[in-house]
Amino acid sequence: MEGTVREMATVSSAVAAVRDSRDSAAASAGVSKSTLAYAYIKERIEDSRYSPGYRLVLGTIAGELGVSVVPVREAIRLLEAEGLVQFERNVGAQVAMADPREYEVTMQTLSLVEGWATAASAPFMASEDVARARAINDRLAESLHHFDPVAFTRLNLDFHSVLFEHCPNPHILDLVDRGWARLRALRESTFSFVPGRAKESVAEHARILDLIERSADAVELEFAARNHRLATLDAFLAHERATHPAKAVSGRRVSPAPTAVPSGGHSRPGSKTTVDKESA
Amino acid sequence: MEGTVREMATVSSAVAAVRDSRDSAAASAGVSKSTLAYAYIKERIEDSRYSPGYRLVLGTIAGELGVSVVPVREAIRLLEAEGLVQFERNVGAQVAMADPREYEVTMQTLSLVEGWATAASAPFMASEDVARARAINDRLAESLHHFDPVAFTRLNLDFHSVLFEHCPNPHILDLVDRGWARLRALRESTFSFVPGRAKESVAEHARILDLIERSADAVELEFAARNHRLATLDAFLAHERATHPAKAVSGRRVSPAPTAVPSGGHSRPGSKTTVDKESA
DNA sequence: CATGATGAGATCGTATATTATTTCGTACAC
DNA sequence: GTGTACGAAATAATATACGATCTCATCATG
Incomplete structure (x- = not known):
């Protein structure tokens, strides 16, 4: 599992190299097209060229990379599994919202x-x-x-x-x-x-x-x-x-305590939630 | 992210229903074929019909389900992301080994x-x-x-x-x-x-x-x-x-302490690692 | 004016077909 | 007899093509 992701994460710099050298076998040496698409999209998400909400259209990205939609689709599903994109059936994917x-x-x-x-x-x-x-x-x-x-x-x-x-x-x-x-x-x-x-x-x-x-x-x-x-x-x-005092994040809180390490103590400075063995 | 997986996890029982009712639109109502394949494979892994090391061949599974290899492939990549199957480029997938x-x-x-x-x-x-x-x-x-x-x-x-x-x-x-x-x-x-x-x-x-x-x-x-x-x-x-005393798991240990909660204390009964506030 | 139906365009989902890679058996050379 | 080279079979990776579904604008109707 981590094998794939880690490996893919390292391909980023190969993206540009492959992009237009459409001819040679050197291009296809090593990385698969889905890996390429994965790196391509992830790179853009992380540097905010694709900002939250941006729609990831299969055909468009496939065209940009000079590949078919199949590997692009696979890359997007992987990114979905990582939570970087949201996906809806028959509708498409978009970069996960940053609420x-x-x-x-x-x-x-x-x-x-x-x-x-x-x-x-x-x-x-x-x-x-x-x-x-x-x-x-x-x-x-x-x-x-x-x-x-x-x-x-x-x-x-x-x-x-x-x-x-x-x-x-x-x-x-x-x-x-x-x-x-x-x-x-x-x-x-x-x-x-x-x-x-x-x-x-x-x-x-x-x-x-x-x-x-x-x-x-x-x-x-x-x-x-x-x-x-x-x-x-x-x-x-x-x-x-x-x-933003008005629309404060006061809805349903995600955690019982102020945020918190389950003890709920950490946010009061001086009463660190840690074990405090040393203090004795 | 969890949306997909959780949703998919609930489809298991729909597998049998769809399998041979090849005709109607009722079959395709709701679940996608990749969802179907995902449920089909996961079900078999979890009840050990596919035991660790079992090779997941795209064409075979596709044939069993009456679908093409594309959705099967997608299902397998998702299962890979969950760590249930291991995958190797140009070779294929197999159920993760249970060492x-x-x-x-x-x-x-x-x-x-x-x-x-x-x-x-x-x-x-x-x-x-x-x-x-x-x-x-x-x-x-x-x-x-x-x-x-x-x-x-x-x-x-x-x-x-x-x-x-x-x-x-x-x-x-x-x-x-x-x-x-x-x-x-x-x-x-x-x-x-x-x-x-x-x-x-x-x-x-x-x-x-x-x-x-x-x-x-x-x-x-x-x-x-x-x-x-x-x-x-x-x-x-x-x-x-x-x-198995000989081939004991003594190689490189996965954790510093006996297994363990980082404190390494839990395995000594009576010296529970928890905060012990009550004991006072 | 609001609301729902209808159709066109966009996009996805999947099947089929083609290409690339690996694996394994077999024959040949040493 | 052993090792290596070659080739065929199996399988994965990708491309292309088509059908399905959604979205949205437009238009009809109450």
Whole structure:
């Protein structure tokens, strides 16, 4: 399962190469057309050339790629399985809508799987991995001055990738990848960036790194990573409420507590939901 | 995303209906052929008519269903995305192999998402839901005498379904569904049933229900549910080691700790990894 | 003016046909 | 006898073609 997706995700750069070199066998070397279509569409979704709601018409995309509709259709169904596009029978596909609730559940899911992956990955991290992560976090801190949201987001992913990349459970690692892919697709939302959150984020990164270096308890680390993500989500929701007070996300909440790690405690600073073994 | 899968999962019974009524429009009413093929194949994987390693040949299945290969192919790719089948380019698909490691990572993943889903679902459970769950657990206890692994497994899913069905995060709920689907596919393994584990399982169910009734802390509940599943996994692995001592699953372990909730504490009974707020 | 029917265009769903790839058996050379 | 090259059969990958379904605009009707 993850095999396919991961493999496909790496083909992006081959898209342009194949596109117009219609003649040679070199084009068809390696990647299948459905893989090509997959990379082509995903790339466009993630960099917002296809923004949420954009209709993905089989024939059009097939024409652009110089292939038939069959592989394009397959690519779209795969993207649907990943949640990047929505699909309706006999109607067609469109890029998944970026409503706040979607962002909320995606971040919540990511907090869960990424938290676990980070904790499970930690014991396998070499000290040089920690150093690498710290270096990235330094660049994050530095970028706070001449603040560039795009660069920040990218560095942020790089940082966390180092933390969870040694996760020994491939299923969960795959879920983490998918979560980040969805976030990239929803970037609009992410970029209604919460002012000030970036600085806190860097500080929390440092704290997580400390936990890893001390070989802290796995649950403690899991919840530190989980809460780090949930804090970003909460900041976003709070910012959302402040900005659009009327149509606030007050409908049916997605989670019982304010967002939340199930304990519901994390959003009150100082009463971290983590186990607090150290405080004694 | 979950829309498709969930919808498709309910079509199973329509398979037989459509199969030979080749004539009428009534057949094609509603379900698409790819949906049909999806249900047809999944049904056979889950009831082990297609056992692990079975080769899924497009033309053969298409012939059995009286459709062309195109929808069959699509169904297989979807099943691949769910991890039920393995796929190789230009070679074909086969039912995913049921090695112990696959079982291990699947159970681990399920422990994570089901634990969260259970905790998040609890606040939305009506007292009648709890009563329903307790009734199912009573039947589980009863079934311990004239022990039937198939019936037990089914009741076990029913029980847990009641616990997590109100989970407000559809993504995570979908992941739970997929986890259980994979387990069904791996049933061989599951049925190298660990003697004695069933009784413990029933007792743990009762404890979880108590936590829910007392509106216990969400983290405590999450870890109770998580550890419940991990305990089953550990029992299986221990049993595995005892049965096949030589080729024991000692290669590269999938998880740092004995299996485990990241804390690594759950396997030592009495030092439950949960927060233990109540113990004070 | 509102509302429902009707038809054209767009797009999807699937069947059929063609091409490409792999696999496996067989014959030939060493 | 063993290994390698070749070729045929099986199967997947894709293209093309056609039928099915939806959408939307237009028009008739109350």
